[in-house]
Amino acid sequence: MKSSWIIATKESTEILRSQRGLMGLLIYSGLLSAFSLLLVSNTELSLLDNAQVVYMMAGTVLSAGALLASILGSDTYAGEKERGTLVPLLCTPIDSTALLTGKGLGMLIVWCIMFVTATPYLWAVGASGQNLGAALVYLALFGTPVVLGFGLLAMALSARTGSVLASSLSIITLLMLAATPLLIGPGLRGTAIGRAMDAVNPFAGALNTFDSVIIDSEPFSAQMARLLLVAVWLIFCLMVARRNAAHPNFQ
Numbered sequence: 001m002k003s004s005w006i007i008a009t010k011e012s013t014e015i016l017r018s019q020r021g022l023m024g025l026l027i028y029s030g031l032l033s034a035f036s037l038l039l040v041s042n043t044e045l046s047l048l049d050n051a052q053v054v055y056m057m058a059g060t061v062l063s064a065g066a067l068l069a070s071i072l073g074s075d076t077y078a079g080e081k082e083r084g085t086l087v088p089l090l091c092t093p094i095d096s097t098a099l100l101t102g103k104g105l106g107m108l109i110v111w112c113i114m115f116v117t118a119t120p121y122l123w124a125v126g127a128s129g130q131n132l133g134a135a136l137v138y139l140a141l142f143g144t145p146v147v148l149g150f151g152l153l154a155m156a157l158s159a160r161t162g163s164v165l166a167s168s169l170s171i172i173t174l175l176m177l178a179a180t181p182l183l184i185g186p187g188l189r190g191t192a193i194g195r196a197m198d199a200v201n202p203f204a205g206a207l208n209t210f211d212s213v214i215i216d217s218e219p220f221s222a223q224m225a226r227l228l229l230v231a232v233w234l235i236f237c238l239m240v241a242r243r244n245a246a247h248p249n250f251q
Helices: 002-017 019-041 050-082 086-090 096-126 132-161 164-178 192-200 202-215 220-245
Strands: none
Touching: 002 096, 019 050, 019 096, 050 096, 050 132, 050 164, 050 202, 096 132, 096 220, 132 164, 132 202, 132 220, 164 202, 192 202, 202 220
């Protein structure tokens, strides 16, 4: 566990100190600032129910977190390979599971920083409402496994393909498909196909939980099926990542 934590600290520090990482956080903060100002200043949007605004912000944070995790995950093994550091890294006295755990923990640290960064923005648009606390709790509880799942799946693709570009395109395409509930209206989601997709889509499960808790103030007991969905998603992605990380592509 010590070696995993050393890798996690190294990974997160390099991300946060690198020009790319700092630029990503700057863009993320700018996105939240612009969205918050839009919600507050736009006449039509400012008339929305406070809970609806908080729901929209929570969905934005979840989307940004999943996107960043996908990008970081795609660079883990394939990036090491393209930089010529994968073989020396695997030759160190660290097994593949510890390496995967360390990189996953590094990704978790970055998500925690994103969550902390988003908190004042959620407070700014939702301080006058009643479910701001619940929004933060459920964003952490449901958003974390969804974000880490996409990151782990990107790591699996990175180890399998050995190409940052191929793994990035694949995982971002999957993320765009999973995030369609943000784009399509409730009418389409209410159809049989829409309900079936929501039933197996962890991203939709998290969004539906935000809707249920933030807007409708439903209890935790009503979210158990969706909590199981995101937990199964995380476990599945972890299993796929472990299998592929044990035999990364060297060619």
